[in-house]
Structures are given as structure tokens and as C-alpha cells.
Amino acid sequence: MSELDRDGVSIYYEIHGPHAGAADAPALLLSHGYGATAQMWTANLAALARDRKVITWDIRGHGRTDSPEDPALYSEELSVQDMAAVLDAAGEQSAVIGGLSLGGYLSLAFNIRYPERVTALVLCDTGPGYKRDEPREKWNDMARRRADQLDAEGLAALGESAEVLNSLHRSAHGLALAARHILTQRDPSVIESLPHIKVPTLVLVGADDKPFLQAADVMAAKIPGATEAVIPDAGHAANIDQPELFDGAVLNFLATL
Secondary structure, eight states, X not given: OEXXXXXTEEEEEEEESSOTTSOSSOOEEEEOXXXXXXXXXXXXXXXXXXXXXXXXXXXXXXXXXXXXXXXXGOOHHHHHHHHHHHHHHTTOSOEEEEEETHHHHHHXXXXXXXXXXEEEEEEESOOOOOSSHHHHHHHHHHHHHHHHHHHHHGGGGXXXXXXXXXXXXXXXXXXXXXXXXXXXXXXXXXXHHGGGOOSOEEEEXXXXXXXXXXXXXXXXXXXXXXXXXXXXXOOSOHHHHSHHHHHHHHHHHHTTO
């Protein structure tokens, strides 16, 4: 359990598994979904971190990372830079970059910004954004409504989905700012990057995660050589709903690297 300073914003991260130099396998950086925290990976760490370093962290506005009042301190670009800073703090030049939902989208954005630091990608129950303005604006309207609910109702507005149920947050307003400025999307750069991805990629989705099944198929089709895994009897938090099946799919993929 550690923290790093990013121009006055404290970023919380954790390192699990073998210490640097104790394992030949590349490290794995996992980013959580919106409204969750690093705690969402708890059930997976024993398996995933057995033979490799696994790094988890809390996105700005979430969990034990700071929730600054200035909206300018929340963005996709700052989040991607936070991921690079977390890797630096963990002593890793490169890693397998993975995440669920928002964390998966940020992993794709990270690959655009820092391709030399990406050994492979693990994209879980996520999507690549939108090419057209209209569906992107619908997504952004959803994110803004969620932010408004958090400002009006506090943390109760998060609900009780599997990925947020055990996540402890300090600031509903921080989550609202994250929704407005990190969860919202600005352009089609991420979806347009898919055919240019040059690293091994696992696209994983819960069979019952209906809003993201098509997105998983699109990513698997557009990313050269991508592997797709569908986890039965699992929803949006496939790693929580079926941890053993999720871990097995991820470990099988990592064994091919």
C-alpha cells in the first residue's frame, strides 16, 4: 500500500506478488472500473500475483486517491499519465496493461500514449468508444447524469453493483468530477487505434454483460491477432462473478507471452 505525488495529487497504488527481479514474467497493471477501486481485484490477486508482480491503483476521485476540487485535475490524459507514474513507482519500465470497463478504456488510451511501455493488453468488459459524435454524446450525457446524481444524493447514488459494493470512497463530489472529466469521451482516437495495436491482446467479457458483448466482438475483430474469451454466468464484473474462470482465462493468455 503506497502513495505517489503527482503535482500535489496523491495517487494510491498497491504492489502484489514477487518483488522486482523475483519473477521472469512481465508485471501486470490493473485499472478498475468507474465507481470501483483497486479493491475490486481482491479475489483475483492470489492467482494472478502468484508468479508475477501485479499492480493495482485508484483513479482520481476514487477510493484512497485524492479528489481535488479543481475540475482541471481530472482528465483521460492525466489518468494515463498517472498509470505511467504508477509503473515508475513500481520499478517497471513496461507491463501487461489491463483493466475493466473505464480501466480497459484507459488501457487502450495508455497504449496510444505509451506504446513502448505495453507488453500486452487485457481488456475486460469494456468498449473502445465511438466513431460517431451522436452515440458518444449519449454516453457523455449518461456520465453527466451520473455525476449530477452523485452531487445530489452522495455515495448512495453508486448503487450496489458487484464492482462497487466493497469499494470505499471518500468523496462523492470527486466521483462526480471523475464522471464529468474522465468517464466522458472527447473523440474517436481510441476506437481508431484498434487496427494499429501491435501487442498481444485479450478481450474478455461476461456472457451476461449485454451492453458490452458487441463492443468485445468489435475489439476482437479489429485488433490484429486478438484473443476473445467469454465468461459464462458473469455480468459486467466478470472477475468478481466468476473469479476462477476469469483468472484461468487471463493466466492462459499470459502464458502465451
